[in-house]
Amino acid sequence: MERFQPTSAERLAGVIERAHAAGTRLHLVGGGTKAGFGHPVVADAVLDLSAFSGIERYEPAEQVITLGPATPLATVQAALAEEGQRLAFDPPDIGPVFGEAPGLGTVGGAIAANLSGPGRPRAGAARDHLLGVEAVTGRGEIFKAGGRVVKNVTGYDLPKLMAGSFGTLAAMTRLTLRVAGRAPATVTAALLDLDPAAAGRLMQRISGSALEPLAIAYLPAEVAVRTRHPLAAAAVLVRFDGPSVALDERLADLQTLVGDIAPVEAIDGPDSDETWVAIRDIAGLLPDGARALWRLSVPPAAGCSLAADLATSIPGLRWFADWAGGRLWLAVPPLADAGAAIIRPRVQALGGHATLVRAPAAIKAQVPAFEPPPAGLAALEARIRAAFDPAGILNPGILGSGISGPN
Amino acid sequence: MALIMPAADKAVMGERAALVAELGRLLPADAVISAASALGPYECDALTAYVQRPLAVVLPRTTAEVSAVLALCHRRKVKVVPRGAGTSLSGGALPLEDGIVLSLARFNRILDIDLANRCLTAQPGVTNLALTKAVEADGFFYAPDPSSQIACTIGGNVAENSGGVHCLKYGLTTHNLLGLEMVLIDGTVIRLGGGKALDGPGYDLLGVITGSEGLLGVVTEVTVRLTPKPQGIGALLAGFDTVEAAGAAVGAIIGAGIVPGGIEMMDSLAINAAEDFCHPGYPREAAALLIVELDGPAGEVEAQMDEVAALLNAAGARSLRRTRDDAERLGFWAGRKSAFPAVGRISPDYLCMDGTIPRARLSEILTKIAELSAHYGLRCANVFHAGDGNLHPLILYDANIPGELDKAEAFGADILRACVAVGGVLTGEHGVGIEKRDLMGEMFDETDLAVQQRLKCAFDPAGLLNPGKVFPVLHRCAELGRLHVSGGKLRFPELPRF
Incomplete structure (x- = not known):
């Protein structure tokens, strides 16, 4: 297959302009770690965006960074760490989910898929941290939107539209992200040996309290062991950060809130950080390549009971809950439809949605990876896609039947 | 204008x-x-x-x-x-x-309060403050708090992506929404977002609608996130001899990794107008005043109050007070919250501007505003959401003097141009509307605006929803479809042809 590797936004615009005129379908590739996400792209040529890499302008005092989307996440995280800062949306290293080596994901990939880690409920999603974007439309036009400041309502919020659009609207060439300070200290509280129902209730009480946890997750026993967190038992894990003098008080307040349901055990130092990296990267459900992997978004109070209910219907199901129950990850043993007929109706009944993140090609050919929208919304999404990419040449097919666009 | x-x-x-x-x-x-x-x-x-x-x-x-x-x-x-x-x-x-x-005035009911999932669903005509009032007894609040919160509605907040003094920590409207029901111009009813779940499926149209100023559809139902009320809350009030020193103090606080609930700044004219109006005890001789509010777990607030006090002193604060109780804290805010009426008392009319700049450029912009003030012969009082660089210069004028409104608008436009020139934007939270419409070209080129207007066409091809707002030039959708930046000539003739 032909491969284009433009080295400037102008040249990229030239390539896309020609592809638009000729109807040549392009597969956009940055780091290439998420080729398994969504549906296979049906393309005539590969558009390699790896040249759009590197940190262009980092202003720690303003807490903003402008960079090329192909910049490796690891590079950005290292540069931020030197200034005591971080990406608060904490994007997962998702390559290993698709059998790639760890550490190769790019910032642009995390934005294009709107990937966020355990800090999302409090810190916001990837889309909330993209302040400005420069990109090339499917007509081959270079445009910019947003800016370099957080508070900005000048024109439509196109950065939000770009985030999570899987390269179907435009090819991004420059991103400006908001970054956050790193708190002086962090600690994780573990509440052990709780069953899913008790864990679900407890997580809502903690989320609704004034304790301001940074993240809350629940690992059932089997997944806790596989996640290699130091206590290796079913656990609600609660992460706090702040001035170190205040953290002991947070743990004590948590114990007061929890009462005699479970003793609060503290995990600190590198063990705490590694536990959350493992949760972020879904390590407890990997590698296990034969299993299909689902990602669910549900009302948090319903999460754990839904998972327990699914576990009785799907023998051998492995799962864990992040975002205080609002995000469930499921690893489903081999089934003809990856369990879609069981999972999707129950998730929809709760007003949530389910994404089939990983499954064998034969299953993805039958089961939509993304929740299909109702007719009115589907028509609107197709019109939006056509407004940016009228010939449907950018990553056609990746969203499956969900957002099919003109072709 | x-x-x-x-x-x-x-x-x-x-x-x-x-x-x-x-x-x-x-x-x-x-x-x-x-x-x-x-x-x-x-x-x-x-x-x-x-x-x-x-x-x-x-x-x-x-x-x-x-x-x-x-x-x-x-x-x-x-x-x-x-x-x-x-x-x-x-x-x-x-x-x-x-x-x-x-x-949407008759869409005035709260439809659902779900504390377990920390969310509330309301019709768009419910006021911002009513959302908080509905849940405060249960220990929650709705975080974005624009100063018009007693009157402004959640539907209007969605249309403008409203902020407030606490968005430094808690985010803008867009960060606090879960879902919407809206009606398209042809009458189609759609739901956007995730309902009670975070991060809905498909394109992030919830994010696109927020701040779209009524140009894309009519919102008929809004689900917002609720935030637990903080355990502890305290504030510091510091006066500085120079605006530069106050600006440096803001940078030092944020640079230390502290995220205050809010950081507000007022300049000398605003300080004195507020002091004359409601006597909050502000230092009249200060060139700039900072109010820093910290909230969160009690022990953390205690520790951070000490740390911020030290940073303010190190930055050269001439006066420093810290709250001992909530009454005192509300006293600190009384002057800031009444800044607009206070300025209204010293001038028959004023225009409230709304640019955002990178924090480090604050003193540069203030110098520029002072020059412009002399040039136009109009006074300007400055209040800022300093933590996020959002400026609200208040230009004082008298509409009964022929030509003064035009002068005030020209002054305001020059301020916004200066904001863009230092890397900022035309509007931080008030919206473009008609007021800043003709300045859009300062930030965006023809292609940028065409891309935005094509998005509008996907929602409203006949251009019937709120036309004349936001975009300086109205194009027919068919015309936008044909618009092509390179005028039909292919660039880079050496590139291979498909």
Whole structure:
């Protein structure tokens, strides 16, 4: 297959302009770690965006960074760490989910898929941290939107539209992200040996309290062991950060809130950080390549009971809950439809949605990876896609039947 | 400013009586206002310099009624201006001569409070403050708190992506929404976002609608996130001899990894106006005053109050007070919260501007504003959301002096140009509306604006929803489809052809 590797936004615009005129379908590739996400792209040529890499302008005092989307996440995280800062949306290293080596994901990939880690409920999603974007439309036009400041309502919020659009609207060439300070200290509280129902209730009480946890997750026993967190038992894990003098008080307040349901055990130092990296990267459900992997978004109070209910219907199901129950990850043993007929109706009944993140090609050919929208919304999404990419040449097919666009 | 609105459609105006009759068949009798004497209250919003009577005003009560009205307007090619409480400072709800105003005032019910999932669903006409009032006894609040929160509605907040003094820590409207129900111009009802779950499926249209100023559809239901009330809260009040020193203090606090609930700054004119108005005990001799509010777990607030006090002193604070109780904290805020009426007392009229700049450029912009103030011969009081670089210069003028409004608007436009020149933006939270519409070219080129307008076409191909706002030049959608930056000539002839 032909491969284009433009080295400037102008040249990229030239390539896309020609592809638009000729109807040549392009597969956009940055780091290439998420080729398994969504549906296979049906393309005539590969558009390699790896040249759009590197940190262009980092202003720690303003807490903003402008960079090329192909910049490796690891590079950005290292540069931020030197200034005591971080990406608060904490994007997962998702390559290993698709059998790639760890550490190769790019910032642009995390934005294009709107990937966020355990800090999302409090810190916001990837889309909330993209302040400005420069990109090339499917007509081959270079445009910019947003800016370099957080508070900005000048024109439509196109950065939000770009985030999570899987390269179907435009090819991004420059991103400006908001970054956050790193708190002086962090600690994780573990509440052990709780069953899913008790864990679900407890997580809502903690989320609704004034304790301001940074993240809350629940690992059932089997997944806790596989996640290699130091206590290796079913656990609600609660992460706090702040001035170190205040953290002991947070743990004590948590114990007061929890009462005699479970003793609060503290995990600190590198063990705490590694536990959350493992949760972020879904390590407890990997590698296990034969299993299909689902990602669910549900009302948090319903999460754990839904998972327990699914576990009785799907023998051998492995799962864990992040975002205080609002995000469930499921690893489903081999089934003809990856369990879609069981999972999707129950998730929809709760007003949530389910994404089939990983499954064998034969299953993805039958089961939509993304929740299909109702007719009115589907028509609107197709019109939006056509407004940016009228010939449907950018990553056609990746969203499956969900957002099919003109072709 | 010679503000030019889209030319009125004479055919639509000629059929006003037939339109009103049809609206009357769709809605209860008390939901259609067409008598000239009753249209007065709708002829402007809080940007009172501009007024226009609409063809009629409708006040539907249900989503089905909104859908029927929009479908009718779509069929008859009648323009529609959606309206919440009419508190826009940018003219977002200014009516059109050949259009109707669709008021959401009767969508005034809270539909669902779900504390387990920490969310609340309301109709768009519920006021911002009413959301917090509904849940505060249970220990929650709705975080975005624009200063008009007693009057402004959640629907208007969605349209403008409103902020407030606490968005440094808690985010803007867009960060606090879970889902919406909205009606498209052809009457189609859609739901966006994730309902009670975070991160809905498909394109992030929830994010696109937020801040779209009523140009894409009419929101009929809003689900917001609720935040637990903080355990502890405290504030510090510091006076500085120079604006530069105050700006450096803001940088030092944020640089230390502290995220205050809010950091506000006022300049000398604003300090003295506030002191004259309500005597909050501000240091009159200071060139700049900072209010830093910290909230969160009690022990953390205690520790951070000490740390911030040390940083303020190190930055050269001439005076420093810290709250001992909540009464004192509210006293600190009394002057800031009444800054607008306080300035209103020292001048017959004022224009409130709304640029955002990178924090480090604060003193540069203030110097520029002082120069412009001398140039135009108009005073300017400055209040800022300093933590996020959002400026609210208040330009003082007298509308009864011929030419002063024009001068004030030219002054305001120059301030916003200066904001863009240092890497900032035209509007941080008030919206573009009509007020900043003709300045959009300062930030965006023709292609940038064409891409935005094509998005508008995907929602509203006939351009019936709130036309004349946000975009300086109206293009027909077909024309935008043909627009091509390189004028048909392919660039880089050496690139391979497909």
